[in-house]
Amino acid sequence: MSELPLFHAQGLTKRFGGFVALDSVDFEVGAGERVGLIGPNGSGKSTLVGCASGSLRNDGGAVWFKDRRIDRLLPHQRVRAGLVRSFQLPRPFRGLTVAENLRVPLVFAGRQGRAQDAIDDALEFVGLAARREAMPQDLTQVDLRKLDLARATVAKPQLLFVDEAMAGLSHSEVDEIIALMMRMNERGVAIVMIEHIMRAVTAFSQRLVVLVAGRKIADGDPEQVLANVEVQRAYLGE
Numbered sequence: 001m002s003e004l005p006l007f008h009a010q011g012l013t014k015r016f017g018g019f020v021a022l023d024s025v026d027f028e029v030g031a032g033e034r035v036g037l038i039g040p041n042g043s044g045k046s047t048l049v050g051c052a053s054g055s056l057r058n059d060g061g062a063v064w065f066k067d068r069r070i071d072r073l074l075p076h077q078r079v080r081a082g083l084v085r086s087f088q089l090p091r092p093f094r095g096l097t098v099a100e101n102l103r104v105p106l107v108f109a110g111r112q113g114r115a116q117d118a119i120d121d122a123l124e125f126v127g128l129a130a131r132r133e134a135m136p137q138d139l140t141q142v143d144l145r146k147l148d149l150a151r152a153t154v155a156k157p158q159l160l161f162v163d164e165a166m167a168g169l170s171h172s173e174v175d176e177i178i179a180l181m182m183r184m185n186e187r188g189v190a191i192v193m194i195e196h197i198m199r200a201v202t203a204f205s206q207r208l209v210v211l212v213a214g215r216k217i218a219d220g221d222p223e224q225v226l227a228n229v230e231v232q233r234a235y236l237g238e
């Protein structure tokens, strides 16, 4: 990538006690790009997302968003810069309606102005407009995932890390979420999809990055990456 990447981690290292969860990982995302981040369980994918979004503090290396070093910023400061994550397990605010759930990330992102319009747009966009007054506990699994994606996008990020948005969904529900993420990307949002459902990853990604035991072992064209012997060995060995 010749121009400045949207997101850039260099030598990213994270230890939990003596355990090295990320070992000097370089990871870039271009503006508007769709990247699949894959690897066996425990390979460091969520740790990378945590270090990028600020829920974890890296022990080594650096993280840039555009021309700004962000790895000592707080999570909400990173959201305000344009970097947002979603979580592996949807965690809506149980006491708030679907629409009210979107108000919280707007405050977090410092975008309370015209909040109602932003909420209406986001609910319409993900297909939850009819459920706006519902309580989260009355939503189906797939609608909870859509609410989570609405919460992630209402702040208008330029980069979104989506950590396993499809676990436990049916085949057609997975297709729905892929289509929704594609439409988000068409609006200009760069997306990193962390996912174990390979069908979804290959349908979505323009580039694949593979982590194994905290190290990046492949990064490039999806077909070539999946044909890589080291990648195949990592998956067969799982």
Ligand SMILES: Nc1ncnc2c1ncn2[C@@H]1O[C@H](COP(=O)(O)OP(=O)(O)OP(=O)(O)O)[C@@H](O)[C@H]1O
Binding pocket: 016, 019, 021, 039, 040, 041, 042, 043, 044, 045, 046, 047, 048
């Ligand atoms: N807070 C923590 N304290 C100690 N060890 C941790 C902590 N968080 C993660 N780890 C360890 O770091 C390693 C990487 O975990 P991580 O969650 O990043 O993997 P992952 O690739 O996202 O896995 P999965 O696909 O199962 O979600 C694992 O061995 C995990 O047990």
